[in-house]
Amino acid sequence: MIHEIDEALRRLVKEEALPSSGVEVVFEAPTKEWAARRNAPTVNVYLYDIREDLRRRSRGLINEYDEQGRVVQRIAPPRYIKLSYLVTAWTQRPEDEHRLLSALLLGFIRFDAVPATLLTGSVAAIGLPVPMTVALPPPEDRAFADVWSALGGELKPSLDVVVSTPLHSGQVVAAGPPVREGLQxxxxxxxxxxxxxxxxxxxxxxxxxxxxxxxxxxx
Structure with a gap:
């Protein structure tokens, strides 16, 4: 599931935010060692946090029916997982990085959800929207300075992109056989x-x- 969202964001950057730019999109941790090896304009999309989106959790069970309209099993509704990405631009000049960040912000902010045409695999099979936010304030229990400190690098302008992707929990309850006779x-x-x-x-x-x-x- 995570790699499918990675690929959707890669395509969103290259096809919507920075079309025909030739900028490389990577998902590595932007540490000092990584920055020293970089030699071309790059957009780094670093996944730094994974947690459940409790606001979107649903209760109860969902019936699944066969071709005759009979309940064959009951499944738990999908859970939503928040994937938080730190998006940064890397060039030789800060002015060029700011231009890239501006284009990235405009490219992301046009969408309230990841476009369905960019989704693949299990995420696309669920058929539910994949909400996305950009540049919102971080939660009280997390600061971007802490992320940069953990990476061992200096604080750098960045965009916080959060994707809430649905995920099947795998919880299935078998349904009993259909009633074939009336009450006697x-x-x-x-x-x-x-x-x-x-x-x-x-x-x-x-x-x-x-x-x-x-x-x-x-x-």
Whole structure:
């Protein structure tokens, strides 16, 4: 699933944000060692965080039907996973990096979701929208400076792109066989001893037995 979103973002950069630019798109960690090896204009799309999007979690089960319209199984609804990417531009001059970031921002911000034409594999098979946000403030428990510190590099202008992709949980509940017969009610005689006991299990006097028989016969 993650590699399918990677490929969708690669195509989004090259086909929508920077068409015909020839800029390389990579997904490596932008460490100092990586930056030292870079020798061409590059857009780095670094996946730095993976967590469930709890706001989009659904409850209950979804019925699956066969060709006759019968329920064959029940599955849990898809979970949504937030994939957070740090998008940076790398050239020889800061001015050129800013131009690339501007083009990237305009390319991403036009879409509220990853275009369906760019989705492949299991993500496309689910058939649900894949929401996407760009340049929103980070959560309170995470700062971009912390990300750069963990990478061992200097703070650099970047775009935060977050994709919430649906994922099948694999939870399946088998459905029971269909009902083939209607409800049936049977009647039978009861013995004198059974008729001599009321519903609460108390003994009934002989004088009350005929009435008990009539009530028992009516059940």
């Amino acid at each position: 009610v049977g009647l039978s005689d009861i013995s004198d001893e059974e008729a001599a006991t009321d519903v609460a299990g108390h003994h009934v006097e002989d004088a009350a037995r005929p009435a008990m028989r009539r009530r028992a016969a009516g059940r």
